[in-house]
Amino acid sequence: MSTAEQSTSPSAKGYIPVNGIEVYYEVYGEGQPLVLLHGAYMTIGLNWSTLIPELSKSRKVIAVELQGHGHTAFSDRALSLATLASDVAGILDYLKIDRADIVGYSFGGKVAYQFAIQSPERLRKLVIISATYKSSGWQPEVVNAFKNMRTEFFENTPMKTAYDAVAPDKTKWTAFLEQMFASAAAPFDLGDDNIANIQAPVLIISGDHDGMDKIELIKTFQLLGGTAPLDFGATPKTQLAIVPGQGHVSLMQQTGIIATYLNSFLG
Numbered sequence: 001m002s003t004a005e006q007s008t009s010p011s012a013k014g015y016i017p018v019n020g021i022e023v024y025y026e027v028y029g030e031g032q033p034l035v036l037l038h039g040a041y042m043t044i045g046l047n048w049s050t051l052i053p054e055l056s057k058s059r060k061v062i063a064v065e066l067q068g069h070g071h072t073a074f075s076d077r078a079l080s081l082a083t084l085a086s087d088v089a090g091i092l093d094y095l096k097i098d099r100a101d102i103v104g105y106s107f108g109g110k111v112a113y114q115f116a117i118q119s120p121e122r123l124r125k126l127v128i129i130s131a132t133y134k135s136s137g138w139q140p141e142v143v144n145a146f147k148n149m150r151t152e153f154f155e156n157t158p159m160k161t162a163y164d165a166v167a168p169d170k171t172k173w174t175a176f177l178e179q180m181f182a183s184a185a186a187p188f189d190l191g192d193d194n195i196a197n198i199q200a201p202v203l204i205i206s207g208d209h210d211g212m213d214k215i216e217l218i219k220t221f222q223l224l225g226g227t228a229p230l231d232f233g234a235t236p237k238t239q240l241a242i243v244p245g246q247g248h249v250s251l252m253q254q255t256g257i258i259a260t261y262l263n264s265f266l267g
Helices: 044-048 081-094 107-118 140-147 158-166 170-185 192-196 214-223 255-266
Strands: 012-018 021-028 032-037 059-065 100-105 123-129 202-209 238-247
Touching: 012 081, 021 081, 032 044, 032 081, 032 107, 044 059, 044 158, 059 081, 081 107, 100 107, 107 123, 107 192, 123 255, 140 170, 158 170, 192 214, 202 214, 202 255, 214 238, 238 255
Parallel strands: 032 059, 032 100, 100 123, 123 202, 202 238
Antiparallel strands: 012 021, 021 059
16 A cells, blocks of 8 residues: 555655665654664555554654655665664654664664664664564575575566555665665664663564574563563563564565554554
């Protein structure tokens, strides 16, 4: 579903100049700021159209389209998590927002982890949906798939349709895909110590069949201080939700479940 088809219209939208590019954003609702960071190859509408109407009932939702995605034009700028997280901080600066909740799905979750590490003073609460902070957080089959991505895999897909609907230059599709393929195939590790040092409350949401290594996911949960028994002390600052019967894509289609978790955690 494109942005124009969403049942909620943005109160503001446009481009913000940050770090040499112009990043597209949309704002919905009023209240505590909540930033949404989409998955790889996606747009705001494709990733968040069913959740924005619910979340914007009580929050100021700021949805961002990262470098090369959707309305944000392709750029030859190096695609690094540090730069993308800095883009998010620049958007908050432009909108005069000191602190915000951040929700990141998949690729956006990687960026959200990086944001938590490099801009902790700007973060209130963090939600990571089907994402990991290091390559080994994925099952080997997923890592191998990242290394063997091909442009033809994306023909006649919702991602290509969404891109064509809003991209400022549709001829950049192949260059955009190749840039993203290189990013996905590159090993990365944001560091156990950096994750353990995240002080903000964190909610991790995963599908039981979403390709994440669940042993590594539990280790992440431990690093974030989420394993203390609730009945024998203070409430842990980190929560973990594993949704049964869901893969990486189908997880984001569970609008009611995801909205319930977010509303409860963000409070």
